[in-house]
Structure formats: C-alpha cells, structure tokens
Amino acid sequence: MNSIISTRFLNLYYNEFHALKGITMDIQPNTVAALIGPSGCGKSTFLRLFNRMNDLIDGVKITGDVLVNGKDIYADVLDVVELRRTVGMVFQKPNPFPKSIFENVAYGMRVNGITDNQYIAEKVEESLRQAALWDEVKDKLKKSAFEISGGQQQRLCIARALAIEPKILLMDEPASALDPISSAKIEELIWELKKDYTIMIVTHNLQQAGRVSDTTAFFYLGELVEYGDTKEIFTQPKDKKTQNYITGRFG
Amino acid sequence: MSHLEIELKSLKEEIISMWKLVNTQFEKTHIALTSLDKDLAREVIAVEKRVNGAELKIDKDCENIFALFSPVAVDLRFVLAVLKINNNLERTGDIAEGIAKFIISVDQSFDHSLLEKTRFMLMYKEVLTMLNEVLTSFEQEDTRMARKIFERDELLDEINIQANAITADYIRSNPERIDQALYLLSIIRKLERVGDQCKNMAEELIFYVEAKVLKHAAGKSVN
Numbered sequence: 001m002n003s004i005i006s007t008r009f010l011n012l013y014y015n016e017f018h019a020l021k022g023i024t025m026d027i028q029p030n031t032v033a034a035l036i037g038p039s040g041c042g043k044s045t046f047l048r049l050f051n052r053m054n055d056l057i058d059g060v061k062i063t064g065d066v067l068v069n070g071k072d073i074y075a076d077v078l079d080v081v082e083l084r085r086t087v088g089m090v091f092q093k094p095n096p097f098p099k100s101i102f103e104n105v106a107y108g109m110r111v112n113g114i115t116d117n118q119y120i121a122e123k124v125e126e127s128l129r130q131a132a133l134w135d136e137v138k139d140k141l142k143k144s145a146f147e148i149s150g151g152q153q154q155r156l157c158i159a160r161a162l163a164i165e166p167k168i169l170l171m172d173e174p175a176s177a178l179d180p181i182s183s184a185k186i187e188e189l190i191w192e193l194k195k196d197y198t199i200m201i202v203t204h205n206l207q208q209a210g211r212v213s214d215t216t217a218f219f220y221l222g223e224l225v226e227y228g229d230t231k232e233i234f235t236q237p238k239d240k241k242t243q244n245y246i247t248g249r250f251g
Numbered sequence: 252m253s254h255l256e257i258e259l260k261s262l263k264e265e266i267i268s269m270w271k272l273v274n275t276q277f278e279k280t281h282i283a284l285t286s287l288d289k290d291l292a293r294e295v296i297a298v299e300k301r302v303n304g305a306e307l308k309i310d311k312d313c314e315n316i317f318a319l320f321s322p323v324a325v326d327l328r329f330v331l332a333v334l335k336i337n338n339n340l341e342r343t344g345d346i347a348e349g350i351a352k353f354i355i356s357v358d359q360s361f362d363h364s365l366l367e368k369t370r371f372m373l374m375y376k377e378v379l380t381m382l383n384e385v386l387t388s389f390e391q392e393d394t395r396m397a398r399k400i401f402e403r404d405e406l407l408d409e410i411n412i413q414a415n416a417i418t419a420d421y422i423r424s425n426p427e428r429i430d431q432a433l434y435l436l437s438i439i440r441k442l443e444r445v446g447d448q449c450k451n452m453a454e455e456l457i458f459y460v461e462a463k464v465l466k467h468a469a470g471k472s473v474n
Contacts, residue, residue, distance in 0.1 A: 207321050234323045236462035243324045248253055 004029040010064035021222045032199045034213035041219040051087040088161030092173040094153035096145035108164035131159035151182020171201040218242045269305035274382045276347040295351035302344035309337045332459035339448045346441045374410045381449040397453040407446035414439045
C-alpha cells in the first residue's frame, strides 16, 4: 500500500541543536499513528513538520524529505495554505475563536472564499456530526464557543479542522487537558474518524496510544527508536529503550 | 523501585512460595507412598487447602495489577505467565492430594516387582526433579534450564504408555492384586499429568522472558 505520509533521512535543527536525527518513516492512509516518547524527544517537532508549523520558528533547518501524498512539502513551489487545507491540526488546549459555534466551524470555508451559505450550513452540520458534537450543540449554534465545556470545545476544534475536508489530521495531545469522559469521547472520535482520515497523534498517555492507534513510534533524544504495530510495541517491543519507556522504567 | 516493580516483586515471591509448597506436597506424597505412611498422606490432604488459598490470593493480586497498573510488554507477560502458572500449580496440588487419597485407600505396600517393571520410582523421581528444576528456572529466569523440561517430559510419556501393557500382564498373573495394580496405574497417569503441568510452566517462563509462544509448537527444545 502507498504511504500517505513519509519521511526520508529527515533531520531538523533548531540552530545548533539537532532535534530530529535521520528519521525515515511511512504512515499508511486511514490509520492512526501515535507518537510517544519523553518530553523533549522530538515527537511534537516531528508532528509539526507535516503542516510546516516549524517554519514559524527562527533558526530551523531541515534536511531530507517530507512527503505528503507523494509530494515534497518543503519544495519551493508548494503553497503552504493549500498544504494546510490537506493537513488539519488540533492542539493540546481547545482554542475556539471568539465567535459563535457555527462561525467557528464555518471559518475555514469563509477564509477559503466559499460564499454559498446553504453549502456552509450543510458542511457545518456534517462536520459537527463527524466530531460527535451535533446533538449537543444543534440548538445553540449561535451561542459563543466559550459557553460550551472544554471537552465540547475540543470537539468543536476537531469539527473546525474537518470542515475544510483535510486528508490528514495532526493531533498534539488532544485529550490531555480534558476530564476522563471527554477524553474517552475524543478517543472514540479518533477511532471513528480514521475511516475517512489519516491521523497522527502525539500523546503522553501510553494507554491512550494503545487504545487509539494502529501504529506507534517511539522517539528518544531526537531518534526514532522503534516504529511498528501498536500491539507489538506494547506486548513485545524489540528495543530495550522502548521497553524501559513503556514500562515506566525511564522517561 | 517503582510502585509497579514492588508489586511485581511481591507477586513473584508469592508464586515462588506457593510453588515450594506444592513441591513439598509432592515430596511428602512420595515418602508417604514408599513407606505407606497414611498420616503423612492425611497431612498432604489437609495442606491442600493452603495451596487453594494461595491460588485465590495470587489470582486476586494479578487482577489488581491489571486493573491498577495496566502493565505492558515484559511486565504484562510476567503477570500473564504468573496467572497461568498459578493455575498449573493448583492443578499439580490437586494431583498430590489425589495420590494421597490413594495411599489412604490401599491396604498394603505396592508390590516391589510391579514398581520395578513399570519404572514407577524412576518416574516419581523424575517428576520431583522436574518440579524443582522448573521452579529454579523461574527463580533465575533461566530459559535454557526451562527447555530441558521438555526432554524430561518425554521419559514420563514413555513410562506412561508402557505402563498399560505391564499392568495388564501383572493383573493376569496376580488377579488377587488387581486393586493395587489399578491404583498404581492411576498414579502413573497422574504423574504423567504433572509432567505436562511442568512443561506448561516452562512454556510460560519462556513466554515471559523471551516473548516466544511455544504452546502447540513442535521441536520446542530446539529454539
């Protein structure tokens, strides 16, 4: 099967600091890949590569290839706005815009020049349904996004990301700021969404990585120590460092 | 040492303690059988309750570790292995109790010539050695020693298979000793099952240490 996301001998430097070291990795479409590792291991830096979020940081230098759908996303001719339509992102803390629930989801479409209000309304409903939020907010779409709970806000952010029809969703600890019930809803949602999307998730919650992902990548000191089937990683990891990390003996 | 490591260490100590108890049960049954010591046989039956109690305690501890610590990788394999070995040991304890009941039922010592022909004493000695070796291999996490159990078990299987014909011959020649011969044949069957339990426990140790599943695999001792 063709990979939707690939890196080849990928190195990333923050000035002199070598943050990612020779990463070669492939992610198949419609799967969930979990990135795990201790703080500072490079997993969030790796995640941010795929929608070029690292470009915003001074002194970043990248060598090697980063391919999305077979295209080199660091090629000069690439349109970053277009890339971010394909690759959506959800952050650790819910970050709704100071607008209504409806307008939060419609925002991406409006920014992209869509003016057909009927289409926008249909897409908002569809995205909220996909994010398992529609039934909870359908009667208060005009209310401020800040009036709903943190867990609902995070699902709203997911709906906002889905509304522009990306192919890939990047999630940076999407449930770490949520209570267990909201967290479980996000996990269920991730499981549902992989039918239509490819998902990469950074998480510090190893049980969550085990529950939601098909593959798991363990990063340590900027290196990809082990990458493989999640069941294998959590039952018989090949590398001693992986074993020591997931069993809580270091990190 | 982390909280989980302390729990796992304590679980290991518990299963070793149960293991030693079961092995002692078998040693006592051996003595009771060779000297027809019915009091010692009764003691084995009484102590069986402690084996059952240990099984329940270890079951509960494993359940707690799963629920509270969600162990993974080598820790998960360890708890799974202990859970199964716990079950193997409980069954082995049951077998010791079963043999002790036979000892209480027989009215005279087993005929020496029948014991020799069936190689019964050799079989019993082999079972005691296997029980001790599989325990040592677990204590030391020595999978090479555990693999030797598979070869030893073959001898038990061989003695068990030959026992049928030998016992049938003996009964034809000594019809007045039919009860005793059948008791002995039953004990041989039980010893053969203890060999299987030892083999299962060795497989669990290898699963825990090497992450290899040897159950139902041919040529176990090779790899």
